[in-house]
Amino acid sequence: MFDNITNWIDGLTAMQQFVLFSGVKIFAVFGVLMTCVAYAVWVERKVAAAIQDRVGPNRAGPFGLLQPACDGIKAFLKEDFTPDHVRKAYFWIAPAIALIPALLTVAVIPFGSNLGAQKMVIADLNVGILYTFGIVSLGVYGIVLAGYAANSKYPFIGGIRSSAQMVSYELAMGMSVIPLFLWVGDLNLSQLVISQQGFVGWLPDALGSVRLPNWLVFQSPMLALSFFIFLVAAFAETNRTPFDLPEAEQELAGGYNIEYSSIKFALFFMGEYAAMITASAMMVTLFFGGWTLPWFGLDQPATSIPGGLLHIGIFFVKVVAFVFTIVWVRWMWPRFRYDQLMDLGWRRFIPLALVNIVVTALWLWIRSRS
Amino acid sequence: MATTQEIEFGESAARAQRAADELPELQGEKMVLNMGPSHPSTHGVLRIILELDGETITKATPDVGYLHRGDEKIAENMTWNQFVPYTDRLDYLAPMANNVAYALAVEKLFGIQDKLPPRCQYIRTICCELSRISSHLLGVGCFAMDVGAMTVFLLTFTEREKIYNLQEALTGARLTTSYTRIGGVSRDLPPGWVDQCRKFLREVVVNIAEVETLLTRNKIWVDRTRDVGVIPKDVAIDYGLSGPNLRASGVDHDLRKKQPYLIYQELDFDVPLGSVGDCYDRYLVRMEEMRQSVKLVHQCLDKLPGGADNAAKEPVCIQDGKITLPPKGKVLSSMEELIHQFMIVTTGVNAPVGEVYFGHENPKGELGFYINSRGGGTPYRLKIRAPSFVNLSVLPHILPGHLMSDTVSILGSLDFVMGECDR
Numbered sequence: 001m002f003d004n005i006t007n008w009i010d011g012l013t014a015m016q017q018f019v020l021f022s023g024v025k026i027f028a029v030f031g032v033l034m035t036c037v038a039y040a041v042w043v044e045r046k047v048a049a050a051i052q053d054r055v056g057p058n059r060a061g062p063f064g065l066l067q068p069a070c071d072g073i074k075a076f077l078k079e080d081f082t083p084d085h086v087r088k089a090y091f092w093i094a095p096a097i098a099l100i101p102a103l104l105t106v107a108v109i110p111f112g113s114n115l116g117a118q119k120m121v122i123a124d125l126n127v128g129i130l131y132t133f134g135i136v137s138l139g140v141y142g143i144v145l146a147g148y149a150a151n152s153k154y155p156f157i158g159g160i161r162s163s164a165q166m167v168s169y170e171l172a173m174g175m176s177v178i179p180l181f182l183w184v185g186d187l188n189l190s191q192l193v194i195s196q197q198g199f200v201g202w203l204p205d206a207l208g209s210v211r212l213p214n215w216l217v218f219q220s221p222m223l224a225l226s227f228f229i230f231l232v233a234a235f236a237e238t239n240r241t242p243f244d245l246p247e248a249e250q251e252l253a254g255g256y257n258i259e260y261s262s263i264k265f266a267l268f269f270m271g272e273y274a275a276m277i278t279a280s281a282m283m284v285t286l287f288f289g290g291w292t293l294p295w296f297g298l299d300q301p302a303t304s305i306p307g308g309l310l311h312i313g314i315f316f317v318k319v320v321a322f323v324f325t326i327v328w329v330r331w332m333w334p335r336f337r338y339d340q341l342m343d344l345g346w347r348r349f350i351p352l353a354l355v356n357i358v359v360t361a362l363w364l365w366i367r368s369r370s
Numbered sequence: 371m372a373t374t375q376e377i378e379f380g381e382s383a384a385r386a387q388r389a390a391d392e393l394p395e396l397q398g399e400k401m402v403l404n405m406g407p408s409h410p411s412t413h414g415v416l417r418i419i420l421e422l423d424g425e426t427i428t429k430a431t432p433d434v435g436y437l438h439r440g441d442e443k444i445a446e447n448m449t450w451n452q453f454v455p456y457t458d459r460l461d462y463l464a465p466m467a468n469n470v471a472y473a474l475a476v477e478k479l480f481g482i483q484d485k486l487p488p489r490c491q492y493i494r495t496i497c498c499e500l501s502r503i504s505s506h507l508l509g510v511g512c513f514a515m516d517v518g519a520m521t522v523f524l525l526t527f528t529e530r531e532k533i534y535n536l537q538e539a540l541t542g543a544r545l546t547t548s549y550t551r552i553g554g555v556s557r558d559l560p561p562g563w564v565d566q567c568r569k570f571l572r573e574v575v576v577n578i579a580e581v582e583t584l585l586t587r588n589k590i591w592v593d594r595t596r597d598v599g600v601i602p603k604d605v606a607i608d609y610g611l612s613g614p615n616l617r618a619s620g621v622d623h624d625l626r627k628k629q630p631y632l633i634y635q636e637l638d639f640d641v642p643l644g645s646v647g648d649c650y651d652r653y654l655v656r657m658e659e660m661r662q663s664v665k666l667v668h669q670c671l672d673k674l675p676g677g678a679d680n681a682a683k684e685p686v687c688i689q690d691g692k693i694t695l696p697p698k699g700k701v702l703s704s705m706e707e708l709i710h711q712f713m714i715v716t717t718g719v720n721a722p723v724g725e726v727y728f729g730h731e732n733p734k735g736e737l738g739f740y741i742n743s744r745g746g747g748t749p750y751r752l753k754i755r756a757p758s759f760v761n762l763s764v765l766p767h768i769l770p771g772h773l774m775s776d777t778v779s780i781l782g783s784l785d786f787v788m789g790e791c792d793r
Binding site for chain 1: 401403404425514517518519520521524525528584585588590591593594773774775776
């Protein structure tokens with residue numbers, strides 16, 4: 001049976017194999033991502049409960065593990081109500097636009113080394129990072145359109161806030177990664193991961209076995225600063241506290257999603273959580289070594305199937321750690337005010353990112369001359 | 371045939387002037403946003419009509435009265451004691467303080483406010499201060515939640531739950547306590563209550579410190595509240611603010627100190643004052659008032675006449691058959707007590723003719739009762755001075771010029787209750 005499949009695969013042309021494996025990878029990643037989105041909600045509720053001395057969901061299944069399924073079924077079965085005053089076409093398309101970019105970004109993220117002969121990335125683009133930023137920028141349309149289509153005041157304000165917010169922080173985010181690529185000299189995310197193998201070289205030898213992984217965030221102070229800016233911008237891009245102004249419940253009674261119900265409403269939430277997972281995956285890939293771990297030779301591409309699976313597991317654990325951090329922050333902090341947020345974006349982070357680029361470039365120039 | 375047409379060109383300076391005059395009308399229209407009556411940050415049914423220029427508020431008109439139940443009119447049709455349950459529903463976050471305020475007002479009318487048994491006075495003081503802690507816990511929690519810090523709200527809510535447990539043990543009800551009677555309180559402290567209360571006081575201090583670590587030096591929190599919604603001293607006085615909102619503006623006015631009632635004169639406590647009158651000051655004042663209240667309750671429990679178990683059988687009600695109900699056992703065996711019981715239950719406590727006003731330092735501010743009595747068992751007219759109503763009147767003055775997001779901080783920091791505002 002297994003041999004038959006192997007023979008059949010071997011008999012395919014290179015093109016056919018590419019299509020087949022890409023399809024398999026797309027479905028697998030999509031499935032895993034959507035499951036993660038559902039369980040990110042569960043994690044959020046459980047972490048919130050732990051922080052607030054509550055129990056959290058515990059009725060559906062052990063530890064409330066079936067809660068996401070219940071939530072999903074409920075969202076589907078609710079009446080899908082379209083108010084009279086909305087602009088119908090935009091109203092229908094907005095939730096989809098909110099979700100799709102978050103899913104598309106995953107395509108270029110290397111979520112493992114390789115399984116057999118297959119690289120564990122859907123599209124190994126040479127301009128991976130440019131693609132990411134191009135797609136992420138589309139996400140704002142979902143929210144702006146939702147706010148515009150709802151044709152009522154609170155969503156309108158939410159939509160305006162979020163367009164301003166996302167556009168501003170995209171700049172900071174884009175500029176924060178430029179030092180990274182100056183440093184590495186490649187835009188391909190897989191190459192970026194490969195460049196983070198081993199341990200950092202700048203720690204004094206006297207420390208002996210105390211060694212830091214050669215992840216980009218540890219390689220130089222400029223890159224650590226890059227990470228900091230990227231992290232803040234990621235919070236803003238995904239509309240998470242302390243930057244969750246577009247959906248500030250207490251001010252806007254929900255913001256851009258007020259007029260939505262049923263699964264359309266749920267799509268915005270899935271979009272938010274998908275964006276959160278994608279942003280975490282990006283941070284892991286860019287700054288925290290992707291699927292690598294410098295110990296036990298886990299920073300070399302896997303040669304066996306279990307090794308490949310282990311790399312996927314390492315990547316997954318790192319992403320979960322970031323998701324946890326993002327959730328944690330939400331339940332500890334208040335939110336910024338609109339003008340403070342813009343001030344922070346334009347007057348602090350964008351200049352900081354620009355200075356960071358110049359300093360990194362100078363550093364590299366001096367190093368190349370000596 | 372050639373015609374001559376005269377074209378008038380104004381001077382360029384004049385044209386510029388005219389353009390400048392027309393400019394305000396060209397700035398686009400303002401948006402009128404209806405906030406409430408059912409909006410998450412209005413904590414009830416307050417409606418504010420906001421006129422917005424972008425995100426900036428240019429005009430704010432609060433619209434109150436959605437929860438009007440005619441409490442003042444209702445009071446005219448019932449006996450003095452029957453109105454006590456209605457006071458529960460004024461500031462429903464501090465029902466026991468309302469009970470005490472009303473009872474003291476009526477007792478002032480009767481001229482018996484100084485004759486209350488000491489144990490009753492101590493118990494009433496404890497009730498007031500527990501209410502203050504409870505109300506401020508929720509006030510700070512809701513304020514934080516409005517600004518986006520959900521966790522604070524749940525932390526403080528957990529503590530309030532313990533106050534509810536204490537109230538339940540004391541009065542039999544968690545929210546609608548109806549604890550006071552004219553001339554006393556409905557029952558003595560139950561066994562073990564004092565220890566339970568001390569345990570709570572120890573725990574709440576830890577909780578307040580925890581809230582403090584989450585908020586007081588949090589950069590975002592400070593940014594959101596400092597210099598927002600500033601109420602200067604003179605404005606606060608002009609608008610008749612009271613309670614923590616007034617003291618946050620730096621006016622040293624606390625009725626517990628200025629017109630001492632119950633046993634506040636014998637107790638040692640400080641009145642925290644703000645310096646700027648912004649939302650941050652109002653937050654800090656409330657936090658400190660909670661600590662002071664904890665201190666007050668400790669003192670009361672220490673000095674409580676009769677001790678925790680009241681072995682000496684100290685009375686908690688005035689021993690006057692014309693004012694408080696006689697013991698049930700005697701009603702069934704003695705003529706005098708039977709008559710007293712009958713009269714109090716059917717016609718109410720017989721009040722003297724006259725009018726009084728009594729202001730009580732409630733958690734939200736000065737809760738005042740003006741009573742006009744023409745004698746008999748019911749008031750001729752009863753007017754409630756609700757602190758929330760007066761405190762909200764300052765909104766049209768302080769909201770314009772702020773951003774829309776500041777509305778929620780300001781509303782949260784004013785800490786009002788619509789049940790009391792609309793009464």
